[in-house]
Amino acid sequence: MDKSALLELDNQLCFALYACSREVTKLYRPFLDELGITYTQYVTLLALWEKDEVAVKELGRRLYLDSGTLTPLLKKLEGLKLLRRERDPQDERSVIVRLTPEGRALKERAAEIPERVFCQTSLTPEGIESLRDQLRKLTVEAHTQSCDAGL
Amino acid sequence: MDKSALLELDNQLCFALYACSREVTKLYRPFLDELGITYTQYVTLLALWEKDEVAVKELGRRLYLDSGTLTPLLKKLEGLKLLRRERDPQDERSVIVRLTPEGRALKERAAEIPERVFCQTSLTPEGIESLRDQLRKLTVEAHTQSCDAGL
DNA sequence: ACCACATAAATTGCATGCAATTAAATTGCA
Protein backbone atom coordinates (compact mmCIF):
# COMPACT_ATOMS: atom_id res chain seq x y z
CA MET A 1 0.00 0.00 0.00
CA ASP A 2 1.11 3.54 -0.73
CA LYS A 3 2.81 5.01 2.29
CA SER A 4 0.59 8.08 2.31
CA ALA A 5 -2.45 5.80 2.32
CA LEU A 6 -1.53 4.17 5.61
CA LEU A 7 -3.46 6.71 7.62
CA GLU A 8 -6.45 7.06 5.33
CA LEU A 9 -9.65 6.50 7.21
CA ASP A 10 -11.11 4.09 4.69
CA ASN A 11 -8.00 1.95 4.79
CA GLN A 12 -8.24 1.35 8.52
CA LEU A 13 -9.59 -2.00 9.59
CA CYS A 14 -10.14 -0.55 13.05
CA PHE A 15 -12.45 2.13 11.68
CA ALA A 16 -14.29 -0.37 9.50
CA LEU A 17 -14.92 -2.42 12.64
CA TYR A 18 -15.88 0.58 14.74
CA ALA A 19 -18.32 1.97 12.18
CA CYS A 20 -19.76 -1.40 11.21
CA SER A 21 -20.37 -2.44 14.78
CA ARG A 22 -22.29 0.73 15.50
CA GLU A 23 -24.33 0.65 12.29
CA VAL A 24 -25.27 -3.02 12.71
CA THR A 25 -26.20 -2.38 16.33
CA LYS A 26 -28.55 0.34 15.11
CA LEU A 27 -30.39 -2.23 13.00
CA TYR A 28 -31.32 -4.04 16.21
CA ARG A 29 -32.77 -1.00 17.94
CA PRO A 30 -36.31 -1.12 16.47
CA PHE A 31 -36.62 -4.80 17.40
CA LEU A 32 -35.11 -4.35 20.85
CA ASP A 33 -37.34 -1.34 21.52
CA GLU A 34 -40.28 -3.73 21.28
CA LEU A 35 -38.70 -5.81 24.05
CA GLY A 36 -37.82 -2.75 26.08
CA ILE A 37 -34.11 -3.54 26.24
CA THR A 38 -30.88 -2.07 24.88
CA TYR A 39 -28.32 -3.80 22.71
CA THR A 40 -25.88 -4.50 25.54
CA GLN A 41 -28.73 -5.85 27.64
CA TYR A 42 -29.66 -8.05 24.68
CA VAL A 43 -26.24 -9.68 24.32
CA THR A 44 -26.15 -10.17 28.07
CA LEU A 45 -29.46 -12.00 27.86
CA LEU A 46 -28.16 -14.06 24.91
CA ALA A 47 -25.35 -15.25 27.16
CA LEU A 48 -27.73 -16.04 30.00
CA TRP A 49 -30.28 -17.82 27.81
CA GLU A 50 -27.44 -20.11 26.83
CA LYS A 51 -26.00 -20.61 30.31
CA ASP A 52 -27.89 -19.47 33.36
CA GLU A 53 -26.70 -19.12 36.97
CA VAL A 54 -23.30 -17.72 36.22
CA ALA A 55 -21.06 -15.40 38.19
CA VAL A 56 -20.60 -11.83 37.02
CA LYS A 57 -16.96 -12.70 36.44
CA GLU A 58 -17.78 -15.47 33.98
CA LEU A 59 -20.39 -13.36 32.23
CA GLY A 60 -17.73 -10.72 31.80
CA ARG A 61 -15.31 -13.20 30.28
CA ARG A 62 -17.98 -14.27 27.83
CA LEU A 63 -18.98 -10.73 26.83
CA TYR A 64 -15.56 -9.08 27.11
CA LEU A 65 -17.00 -6.67 29.67
CA ASP A 66 -15.86 -5.86 33.20
CA SER A 67 -17.81 -5.28 36.39
CA GLY A 68 -17.71 -1.54 35.82
CA THR A 69 -20.02 -2.05 32.87
CA LEU A 70 -21.85 -5.16 34.02
CA THR A 71 -22.79 -4.17 37.55
CA PRO A 72 -25.06 -1.25 36.59
CA LEU A 73 -26.36 -3.16 33.56
CA LEU A 74 -27.32 -6.19 35.65
CA LYS A 75 -28.95 -3.96 38.23
CA LYS A 76 -31.03 -2.46 35.43
CA LEU A 77 -32.10 -5.91 34.22
CA GLU A 78 -32.89 -6.85 37.80
CA GLY A 79 -35.09 -3.75 38.01
CA LEU A 80 -36.88 -5.00 34.90
CA LYS A 81 -37.49 -8.28 36.78
CA LEU A 82 -35.63 -10.24 34.12
CA LEU A 83 -33.01 -11.62 36.50
CA ARG A 84 -31.86 -11.75 40.10
CA ARG A 85 -28.40 -11.16 41.57
CA GLU A 86 -27.35 -13.09 44.65
CA ARG A 87 -24.07 -13.60 46.43
CA ASP A 88 -22.69 -17.09 46.04
CA PRO A 89 -22.98 -18.76 49.49
CA GLN A 90 -19.92 -20.86 48.56
CA ASP A 91 -17.85 -17.76 47.85
CA GLU A 92 -19.25 -14.49 49.08
CA ARG A 93 -17.01 -12.55 46.70
CA SER A 94 -19.01 -13.78 43.72
CA VAL A 95 -22.42 -12.63 42.61
CA ILE A 96 -24.50 -15.22 40.80
CA VAL A 97 -26.90 -14.06 38.10
CA ARG A 98 -30.11 -16.04 37.60
CA LEU A 99 -32.85 -15.42 35.05
CA THR A 100 -36.39 -15.08 36.34
CA PRO A 101 -39.23 -16.87 34.52
CA GLU A 102 -39.92 -13.53 32.77
CA GLY A 103 -36.29 -13.35 31.72
CA ARG A 104 -36.40 -16.85 30.30
CA ALA A 105 -39.73 -16.16 28.59
CA LEU A 106 -38.29 -13.18 26.74
CA LYS A 107 -36.19 -15.60 24.70
CA GLU A 108 -39.25 -16.63 22.66
CA ARG A 109 -39.94 -13.05 21.69
CA ALA A 110 -36.30 -12.55 20.71
CA ALA A 111 -36.09 -15.74 18.66
CA GLU A 112 -36.66 -14.18 15.26
CA ILE A 113 -34.61 -11.04 15.69
CA PRO A 114 -31.34 -12.25 14.11
CA GLU A 115 -33.10 -13.35 10.93
CA ARG A 116 -35.13 -10.19 10.67
CA VAL A 117 -32.02 -8.06 11.04
CA PHE A 118 -29.94 -9.86 8.43
CA CYS A 119 -32.78 -10.03 5.95
CA GLN A 120 -32.07 -6.32 5.65
CA THR A 121 -28.59 -7.02 4.28
CA SER A 122 -27.30 -8.78 1.20
CA LEU A 123 -25.29 -11.23 3.31
CA THR A 124 -25.74 -14.93 2.67
CA PRO A 125 -25.66 -17.40 5.57
CA GLU A 126 -22.20 -18.45 4.34
CA GLY A 127 -21.08 -14.84 4.16
CA ILE A 128 -22.25 -14.25 7.71
CA GLU A 129 -20.48 -17.35 9.00
CA SER A 130 -17.25 -16.52 7.24
CA LEU A 131 -17.20 -12.94 8.43
CA ARG A 132 -18.17 -13.94 11.95
CA ASP A 133 -15.39 -16.52 12.15
CA GLN A 134 -12.76 -14.08 10.92
CA LEU A 135 -13.90 -11.59 13.55
CA ARG A 136 -13.94 -14.17 16.32
CA LYS A 137 -10.38 -15.14 15.53
CA LEU A 138 -9.22 -11.54 15.50
CA THR A 139 -11.08 -10.83 18.75
CA VAL A 140 -9.29 -13.64 20.55
CA GLU A 141 -5.93 -12.53 19.18
CA ALA A 142 -6.49 -8.91 20.14
CA HIS A 143 -7.70 -9.88 23.59
CA THR A 144 -4.68 -12.12 24.15
CA GLN A 145 -2.37 -9.28 23.11
CA SER A 146 -4.02 -6.84 25.49
CA CYS A 147 -3.72 -9.27 28.37
CA ASP A 148 -0.09 -10.10 27.60
CA ALA A 149 0.75 -6.41 27.44
CA GLY A 150 -0.72 -5.94 30.89
CA LEU A 151 1.81 -8.32 32.48
CA MET B 1 -28.17 -23.84 11.15
CA ASP B 2 -29.93 -25.63 13.98
CA LYS B 3 -32.93 -23.62 15.13
CA SER B 4 -31.82 -23.64 18.76
CA ALA B 5 -28.45 -22.25 17.68
CA LEU B 6 -29.95 -19.08 16.21
CA LEU B 7 -29.65 -17.22 19.50
CA GLU B 8 -26.29 -18.59 20.59
CA LEU B 9 -23.92 -15.78 21.38
CA ASP B 10 -21.06 -17.17 19.34
CA ASN B 11 -23.27 -17.50 16.28
CA GLN B 12 -24.15 -13.80 16.26
CA LEU B 13 -22.35 -11.67 13.71
CA CYS B 14 -23.48 -8.62 15.66
CA PHE B 15 -21.70 -9.81 18.79
CA ALA B 16 -18.59 -10.78 16.84
CA LEU B 17 -18.53 -7.21 15.53
CA TYR B 18 -19.25 -5.64 18.89
CA ALA B 19 -16.59 -7.64 20.72
CA CYS B 20 -13.99 -7.37 17.96
CA SER B 21 -14.38 -3.63 17.63
CA ARG B 22 -13.82 -3.12 21.34
CA GLU B 23 -10.87 -5.50 21.58
CA VAL B 24 -9.13 -4.03 18.54
CA THR B 25 -9.72 -0.53 19.87
CA LYS B 26 -7.98 -1.59 23.08
CA LEU B 27 -4.87 -2.46 21.07
CA TYR B 28 -4.63 1.20 20.09
CA ARG B 29 -4.80 2.55 23.61
CA PRO B 30 -1.11 2.23 24.55
CA PHE B 31 -0.09 4.01 21.34
CA LEU B 32 -2.75 6.69 21.65
CA ASP B 33 -1.86 7.27 25.29
CA GLU B 34 1.54 8.42 24.05
CA LEU B 35 -0.22 11.02 21.90
CA GLY B 36 -2.59 11.99 24.69
CA ILE B 37 -5.74 11.24 22.68
CA THR B 38 -8.57 8.73 22.78
CA TYR B 39 -9.61 6.35 20.03
CA THR B 40 -12.55 8.44 18.87
CA GLN B 41 -10.36 11.51 18.84
CA TYR B 42 -7.85 9.51 16.76
CA VAL B 43 -10.34 8.55 14.04
CA THR B 44 -11.58 12.14 13.99
CA LEU B 45 -8.02 13.29 13.39
CA LEU B 46 -7.57 10.64 10.68
CA ALA B 47 -10.52 12.20 8.87
CA LEU B 48 -9.13 15.70 9.29
CA TRP B 49 -5.59 14.79 8.24
CA GLU B 50 -7.13 13.57 5.03
CA LYS B 51 -9.46 16.49 4.47
CA ASP B 52 -9.17 19.64 6.53
CA GLU B 53 -11.55 22.57 6.88
CA VAL B 54 -14.74 20.57 6.91
CA ALA B 55 -18.09 21.26 8.53
CA VAL B 56 -19.13 19.25 11.57
CA LYS B 57 -21.92 17.85 9.43
CA GLU B 58 -19.55 16.41 6.85
CA LEU B 59 -17.21 15.06 9.51
CA GLY B 60 -20.22 13.32 11.00
CA ARG B 61 -21.13 11.74 7.67
CA ARG B 62 -17.60 10.49 7.31
CA LEU B 63 -17.38 9.05 10.84
CA TYR B 64 -21.01 7.95 11.24
CA LEU B 65 -21.30 10.21 14.27
CA ASP B 66 -23.77 12.99 15.05
CA SER B 67 -23.27 16.39 16.63
CA GLY B 68 -24.26 14.98 20.02
CA THR B 69 -21.02 13.02 19.98
CA LEU B 70 -18.89 15.32 17.86
CA THR B 71 -19.56 18.66 19.51
CA PRO B 72 -18.05 17.76 22.90
CA LEU B 73 -15.30 15.74 21.22
CA LEU B 74 -14.28 18.64 18.97
CA LYS B 75 -14.36 21.02 21.92
CA LYS B 76 -11.97 18.68 23.70
CA LEU B 77 -9.60 18.62 20.72
CA GLU B 78 -9.87 22.39 20.53
CA GLY B 79 -8.88 22.51 24.21
CA LEU B 80 -5.83 20.41 23.30
CA LYS B 81 -4.98 23.08 20.68
CA LEU B 82 -5.17 20.50 17.88
CA LEU B 83 -7.93 22.28 15.97
CA ARG B 84 -10.16 25.33 15.88
CA ARG B 85 -13.92 25.56 15.42
CA GLU B 86 -15.35 28.56 13.61
CA ARG B 87 -18.74 29.42 12.21
CA ASP B 88 -18.83 29.42 8.43
CA PRO B 89 -19.28 33.09 7.37
CA GLN B 90 -21.08 31.82 4.27
CA ASP B 91 -23.59 29.86 6.33
CA GLU B 92 -23.70 30.65 10.00
CA ARG B 93 -25.45 27.38 10.76
CA SER B 94 -22.28 25.45 9.97
CA VAL B 95 -19.19 25.15 12.09
CA ILE B 96 -15.95 24.63 10.19
CA VAL B 97 -13.23 22.55 11.79
CA ARG B 98 -9.62 23.44 11.00
CA LEU B 99 -6.47 21.72 12.22
CA THR B 100 -3.85 23.86 13.92
CA PRO B 101 -0.17 23.38 13.00
CA GLU B 102 0.09 21.22 16.14
CA GLY B 103 -2.85 19.15 14.95
CA ARG B 104 -1.25 18.64 11.57
CA ALA B 105 2.12 17.85 13.16
CA LEU B 106 0.60 15.04 15.21
CA LYS B 107 0.12 13.09 12.01
CA GLU B 108 3.84 12.29 11.87
CA ARG B 109 3.78 10.78 15.33
CA ALA B 110 0.73 8.71 14.42
CA ALA B 111 2.16 7.45 11.14
CA GLU B 112 3.38 4.10 12.36
CA ILE B 113 0.49 3.21 14.65
CA PRO B 114 -1.53 1.07 12.21
CA GLU B 115 1.45 -1.15 11.41
CA ARG B 116 2.45 -1.51 15.04
CA VAL B 117 -1.08 -2.53 15.97
CA PHE B 118 -1.54 -5.15 13.28
CA CYS B 119 1.93 -6.62 13.81
CA GLN B 120 0.32 -7.92 16.97
CA THR B 121 -2.12 -10.05 14.98
CA SER B 122 -1.71 -12.89 12.53
CA LEU B 123 -3.52 -10.95 9.79
CA THR B 124 -1.83 -10.60 6.43
CA PRO B 125 -2.19 -7.37 4.44
CA GLU B 126 -4.56 -9.26 2.12
CA GLY B 127 -6.55 -10.57 5.09
CA ILE B 128 -6.88 -7.05 6.44
CA GLU B 129 -8.00 -5.67 3.09
CA SER B 130 -10.52 -8.42 2.56
CA LEU B 131 -12.03 -8.12 6.02
CA ARG B 132 -12.07 -4.34 5.83
CA ASP B 133 -13.89 -4.37 2.49
CA GLN B 134 -16.52 -6.81 3.70
CA LEU B 135 -17.11 -4.60 6.73
CA ARG B 136 -17.30 -1.43 4.68
CA LYS B 137 -19.94 -2.97 2.44
CA LEU B 138 -21.98 -4.13 5.40
CA THR B 139 -21.64 -0.75 7.08
CA VAL B 140 -23.05 1.04 4.05
CA GLU B 141 -25.91 -1.43 3.77
CA ALA B 142 -26.78 -1.19 7.44
CA HIS B 143 -26.60 2.59 7.35
CA THR B 144 -28.85 2.73 4.29
CA GLN B 145 -31.38 0.49 6.01
CA SER B 146 -31.41 2.62 9.13
CA CYS B 147 -31.96 5.76 7.10
CA ASP B 148 -34.70 4.19 4.98
CA ALA B 149 -36.47 2.98 8.09
CA GLY B 150 -36.47 6.49 9.45
CA LEU B 151 -38.56 7.81 6.56
C1' DA C 1 -4.28 -18.16 64.36
C1' DC C 2 -1.90 -14.47 61.53
C1' DC C 3 -0.96 -11.97 57.64
C1' DA C 4 0.45 -10.89 52.95
C1' DC C 5 -1.46 -11.70 48.69
C1' DA C 6 -5.07 -12.64 45.45
C1' DT C 7 -9.74 -12.33 43.75
C1' DA C 8 -14.56 -10.50 42.74
C1' DA C 9 -17.79 -6.71 42.74
C1' DA C 10 -18.75 -2.32 43.35
C1' DT C 11 -17.67 2.46 42.90
C1' DT C 12 -15.78 6.61 40.76
C1' DG C 13 -14.54 9.47 37.02
C1' DC C 14 -14.26 10.36 32.35
C1' DA C 15 -15.30 9.81 27.38
C1' DT C 16 -18.22 8.34 24.27
C1' DG C 17 -22.84 7.21 21.39
C1' DC C 18 -27.23 8.43 20.35
C1' DA C 19 -32.24 9.83 20.59
C1' DA C 20 -34.82 13.83 21.34
C1' DT C 21 -35.23 18.58 21.82
C1' DT C 22 -33.86 23.36 21.22
C1' DA C 23 -31.97 27.48 18.98
C1' DA C 24 -30.30 29.89 15.19
C1' DA C 25 -29.88 30.50 10.35
C1' DT C 26 -31.34 29.59 5.63
C1' DT C 27 -34.44 28.33 1.95
C1' DG C 28 -38.45 27.95 -0.75
C1' DC C 29 -42.57 29.37 -2.07
C1' DA C 30 -47.11 31.65 -1.98
Place this chain on the structure above:
DNA sequence: TGCAATTTAATTGCATGCAATTTATGTGGT
Protein backbone atom coordinates in the same frame (compact mmCIF):
# COMPACT_ATOMS: atom_id res chain seq x y z
C1' DT D 1 -41.84 40.39 1.17
C1' DG D 2 -43.36 37.08 4.77
C1' DC D 3 -43.37 32.85 6.76
C1' DA D 4 -43.44 27.82 7.10
C1' DA D 5 -40.34 24.12 6.42
C1' DT D 6 -35.54 22.75 6.51
C1' DT D 7 -31.00 22.48 8.03
C1' DT D 8 -27.01 22.68 11.31
C1' DA D 9 -25.10 22.71 15.96
C1' DA D 10 -25.71 22.55 20.50
C1' DT D 11 -27.90 20.72 24.52
C1' DT D 12 -30.04 17.23 27.48
C1' DG D 13 -30.69 12.75 29.30
C1' DC D 14 -29.56 8.12 29.49
C1' DA D 15 -26.77 3.92 28.77
C1' DT D 16 -22.65 2.18 28.06
C1' DG D 17 -17.20 1.07 28.24
C1' DC D 18 -13.29 1.09 30.78
C1' DA D 19 -9.30 2.44 33.84
C1' DA D 20 -8.37 2.98 38.55
C1' DT D 21 -9.59 2.53 43.19
C1' DT D 22 -12.06 0.58 47.08
C1' DT D 23 -14.30 -2.98 49.82
C1' DA D 24 -15.13 -7.51 51.10
C1' DT D 25 -13.79 -12.08 50.97
C1' DG D 26 -10.92 -16.05 50.33
C1' DT D 27 -6.18 -18.48 50.22
C1' DG D 28 -1.67 -19.95 51.22
C1' DG D 29 2.23 -20.14 53.90
C1' DT D 30 4.43 -19.76 58.43
